[in-house]
C-alpha cells in the first residue's frame with residue numbers, strides 16, 4: 001500500500017507538473033447549491049472570493065483534504081484556524097466518540113465545564129475566570145456587553161480592518177475603502193453589512209491600529225464615553241500585521257487613563273501564537289478576552305475570560321447563556337485538544353515556531369530569486385505573503401495596497417499543484433502541529449513554480 005505522501009505525489013504531482021486536474025463536480029455542486037442556499041454555502045467567507053466556483057471538500061485527515069472530484073490537497077486554510085492539531089485528530093475524535101455514548105446535551109451543569117475551565121487556566125494564566133459560549137461571535141458580543149455594564153458607558157472603540165464576528169457592533173469598518181472612510185487617524189465608522197441600524201453604528205468609534213498618537217487624540221475627544229477598546233492583538237484578518245513594539249502596552253495605559261476596559265479578541269491568536277495567546281507573547285494583559293478556533297480543534301465552542309471583578313458581573317446584572325453554550329462534545333474535544341497541546345510543557349509551540357520561520361524564510365528566498373514584490377510576515381503558527389511594493393505593513397490601509405488579482409491568480413495555480421489556501425489575499429495561513437517540513441517544502445516548490453508561471457503569463 002502506498003503511504004499518504006506517495007499517493008499525494010501520484011495524484012497531483014507536488015513537484016509542479018499538473019496531471020488531470022478536474023473540478024467539475026465542485027462546479028456542478030455550486031450551481032445546484034446556490035439555488036437553495038444563498039451564495040452557495042452557510043458562510044460567505046467560503047464562497048465570496050472565488051472567481052467561478054469554490055472547491056467542495058468531502059474528506060480530510062491530518063494536513064490533507066480531498067475534494068469531491070478526488071483531488072488531494074495539502075491544507076493551509078485549516079478551517080480558518082481551528083485545526084491546530086490537524087484534521088480528524090485520532091486522540092480528539094476518540095475522546096468525542098467515547099463521550100457521545102453518554103448523551104448529547106443535558107441542559108444542566110456538567111463536570112466537563114469545570115474540567116475545561118481548569119485546563120484553560122493552565123494555558124491562560126493571565127485571566128482569572130472563564131465561561132464558555134458557541135462561536136467567536138458570541139464571545140466578542142458578550143465581552144462587549146460585560147464591558148458596557150462594568151463601565152456604565154455605551155460606546156466601543158474598534159480598529160479598521162479588525163474582525164470580531166458578524167454581530168452589529170463587530171461588523172463595523174472590517175472593510176473600509178479609504179476615500180469613503182476618510183481621515184486615517186480618525187476614520188468614519190462604516191457598516192460591513194446592510195441591515196445594521198444607524199443607532200448601533202453611532203455607538204462604535206473606529207481608530208487606526210498601531211497608531212498610539214491617533215488613538216490618544218480620539219480618546220481626548222470621546223474617551224469618557226467609551227466602555228471598551230476591542231482589538232485583535234495581532235491583526236490577523238487583514239493579512240497578518242504584528243503590533244509595533246510598545247503599542248499594546250501604550251493602548252493598555254490609555255485604556256486605564258480613561259477608565260475603558262481593554263478586550264483582546266484572541267479568537268485566531270489563542271492557543272496558537274503561544275499557549276497563552278498574544279497576551280502572553282506580548283506581555284500585556286487585557287481586562288477581558290475572547291477565544292475560540294484553536295481551543296477545540298474544530299468543534300463549536302468559544303470562551304470569554306477576564307478579570308474576576310468583570311466576569312462576576314455575569315449573573316449579577318449581566319444576562320448570559322445559550323442552549324448550546326458549553327456543549328458536551330465540544331467540551332470533550334477541547335479538553336483532549338488542550339491535553340495534546342500541553343505535552344512536554346508546551347514544546348509543540350517551539351516546533352510550530354520553527355516550522356513557521358522555515359516557511360517564511362522559504363518565501364523570502366523565492367522573493368530574492370524571482371519576484372521582489374513578495375512581502376512576508378509571520379507569528380508562530382500564522383503566516384501571510386502578499387504581492388506589494390511596500391517594504392512594511394503596519395495597519396489596515398497599508399494591508400490593502402496589494403496586487404489582489406495576482407494573489408488570486410497564483411492561488412489558482414497552487415490548487416492545481418495540490419496546495420489549498422484561501423484566494424482572498426487578506427486571509428492569513430494558519431499552520432498546525434501536524435504540518436511537516438515536507439508539507440512546507442511542497443508548498444514552497446509549488447509557490448515558486450506558480451509565481452514563475454503567473455509572471456510568464458501576465
Ligand SMILES: Cc1ncc(COP(=O)(O)O)c(C=O)c1O
Nearest residue numbers: 135136137163164165265267268
Ligand atoms: C478575530 C476574530 N474574532 C471573531 C471571529 C468570529 O468567530 P466565529 O466565526 O466563530 O463567530 C473571527 C472569525 O474568523 C475572528 O477571526
